[in-house]
Amino acid sequence: MAAKIISVANMKGGVGKTTISVALAQALAAGPRQAKVLVVDLDAQANASFWLCGQAALTTQIEQSKAIDGFLEDAIVFEKPVALGDLVRPAKAHGDRLFVLPSSPNLRLVERELIVYLSRRHRNLLEVERVVSTLLDEQLAPLRASFDVIIFDTAPGISALTEAALRLSHLVLVPTVPDYVSNLGLLSFCRTVSWSSNDVANASKRTPWVVSNKVKASKHHEQMLQQMRAEAQGAEREFNMLSTLIPSSPRIDEVASGLDMDGELAFDAEGMEVFVKLAAEVLDLAERVPAPQTRAA
Numbered sequence: 349m350a351a352k353i354i355s356v357a358n359m360k361g362g363v364g365k366t367t368i369s370v371a372l373a374q375a376l377a378a379g380p381r382q383a384k385v386l387v388v389d390l391d392a393q394a395n396a397s398f399w400l401c402g403q404a405a406l407t408t409q410i411e412q413s414k415a416i417d418g419f420l421e422d423a424i425v426f427e428k429p430v431a432l433g434d435l436v437r438p439a440k441a442h443g444d445r446l447f448v449l450p451s452s453p454n455l456r457l458v459e460r461e462l463i464v465y466l467s468r469r470h471r472n473l474l475e476v477e478r479v480v481s482t483l484l485d486e487q488l489a490p491l492r493a494s495f496d497v498i499i500f501d502t503a504p505g506i507s508a509l510t511e512a513a514l515r516l517s518h519l520v521l522v523p524t525v526p527d528y529v530s531n532l533g534l535l536s537f538c539r540t541v542s543w544s545s546n547d548v549a550n551a552s553k554r555t556p557w558v559v560s561n562k563v564k565a566s567k568h569h570e571q572m573l574q575q576m577r578a579e580a581q582g583a584e585r586e587f588n589m590l591s592t593l594i595p596s597s598p599r600i601d602e603v604a605s606g607l608d609m610d611g612e613l614a615f616d617a618e619g620m621e622v623f624v625k626l627a628a629e630v631l632d633l634a635e636r637v638p639a640p641q642t643r644a645a
């Protein structure tokens with residue numbers, strides 16, 4: 349069965365995109381599902397790469413130009429016959445089922461370079477996004493045959509790379525903290541997700557799924573959750589809500605902040621419980637959704 353593709357995205361920074369990408373991947377690979385999972389890091393901050401590879405292996409990988417920025421530059425600007433699959437490496441734990449395609453800080457520059465390069469060739473922004481998503485789509489095809497799930501961890505904001513990832517995804521997860529500030533941009537971001545498609549003329553609405561993260565037992569969070577659940581039930585809704593709530597937890601923060609980076613991937617059975625629950629809910633959804641429309645009209 350071809351892998352399901354899941355993007356974890358939100359234009360708001362610090363809401364838990366990377367934490368959820370990595371913990372979800374670990375829960376899918378090491379939890380009861382025993383899935384074979386690939387995390388694709390599309391963020392120049394390279395947090396997921398650092399977490400999954402460990403510092404030494406990531407440094408080597410970047411020095412050998414085996415990160416996604418080098419691949420994109422080689423494939424699009426230099427038109428070299430490169431293969432995305434050559435960048436895939438086992439994660440530092442659960443390396444038989446958990447894999448990573450790393451990023452590097454240089455991705456920021458390469459993304460700009462691609463936009464400049466393609467716009468000088470009279471490609472507008474939509475076409476730039478289509479070039480990138482078509483390339484990723486083609487290159488992921490052989491990888492989809494050998495993985496169960498592919499997870500894109502995306503950067504804050506809405507970059508051309510994020511757009512490309514959204515277009516390829518069966519399922520889009522939008523981590524959100526249920527507070528007023530985090531919710532300000534949620535609707536407009538979810539609208540962006542809903543209509544992302546390479547086949548713009550025939551796009552059908554694809555509603556993203558909000559994951560509530562850093563949830564506290566406070567009145568404000570409770571009220572926001574109620575408001576969001578009400579919005580997610582309307583006929584004209586811009587998002588759905590997953591029922592799993594991820595608590596604000598010092599242990600999650602400790603692991604995600606890198607304090608345990610040299611250890612195993614770090615979530616012990618207790619810390620993993622909520623992500624195993626999330627993984628079950630997400631996989632169940634991913635299995636039910638139809639394939640995205642990725643081909644250009």
Ligand SMILES: Nc1ncnc2c1ncn2[C@@H]1O[C@H](COP(=O)(O)OP(=O)(O)OP(=O)(O)O)[C@@H](O)[C@H]1O
Pocket residue numbers: 360361362363364365366367368391393395502503504561562563594595596597598600601602603604605
């Ligand atoms: N459930 C949680 N409980 C406590 N802390 C959390 C939780 N989830 C994430 N954090 C912390 O919040 C911070 C931001 O998390 P993370 O890096 O996953 O967010 P992000 O959305 O990927 O950020 P960016 O937009 O910079 O990519 C980190 O310090 C992480 O440790």
Ligand SMILES: [Mg+2]
Pocket residue numbers: 365366367391393395502503
């Ligand atoms: Mg991140």
